[in-house]
Amino acid sequence: MEKKRETKLKLDDIPKIGTAGREILVRSLTELDEYKKAIDEGFSGFSEEELKTIEQKYTTGMQREDVQYELKEKKWPLNINTIKHYIKVGQLPKATCCKKEGKTMYFYPKDFMRHLNLIRFLLATGKKSDSFAAVVKVLADIEYRDDVLMDKHDDECYKEYDYGFLHVIYIGIDEIRGGVYYGEKAVKAAFGNNKEKENKYLKLLDKISHLADEISKVADIFKKESGK
Secondary structure, three states: OHHHOOOOOOHHHOOOOOOHHHHHHHHHHHHOHHHHHHHHOOOOOOOHHHHHHHHHHOOOOEOHHHHHHHHHHHOOOOOHHHHHHHHHOOOOOOOEEEEEOOEEEEEEOOOHHHHHHHHHHHHHHOOOOHHHHHHHHHHHHOOOOHHHHHHHHHHHHOOOOOOOHHHHHHHHHHHHHHHHHHHHHHHHHHOOOOHHHHHHHHHHHHHHHHHHHHHHHHHHHHHHHHOO
8 A cells, every 4th residue: 555655645735623624534434435445555544333332432532542452453554643643733633631430531532543544644645646546536526515515614713713603612512611620629629617708609601511511402403513
């Protein structure tokens, strides 16, 4: 596979996380005949069945050690710094923070390996290969879908953001939840000897948390109905 690469592909050539083109491409990749042919010829990519098994295994998301375990099982020579770089440039989804069993934990979405598989495949393919041509055709076929047009509109109205406005909203929700978590710790530390004030401020933080939940629900509805 590597020997056939004619022109090196850059990360900027790949649609970023949060775009409609990326979402459609990452779901259709494993069904492309060119992708299946590449695997038959030695590319060590994941099959659709393998990816579904991983997603069923990590239904609540993947922690860093889970990603490292799956990479080791697949015998992919990728270190954590490479993955961090992919995340930084918008090619892999960021981990989200949540509180579980009293601890702050970070989880990547369950389809994290699917996105990583796409990047690895395209970087190994090269611009002038049949495989890359097939990927470009997929993107061309969706050019006039409503959700793709929305992404273009995002570029005009939200061009200071790299991943689209819904991504920014979700990041904001995570920041609010993180603020509530640390706010609760601060209130308890500051007003531990004044239960009246402690309860008052904890109730206010609880309201903020519920508002974040409501925003998240509305954002989910927007995402579902807009096809984002």
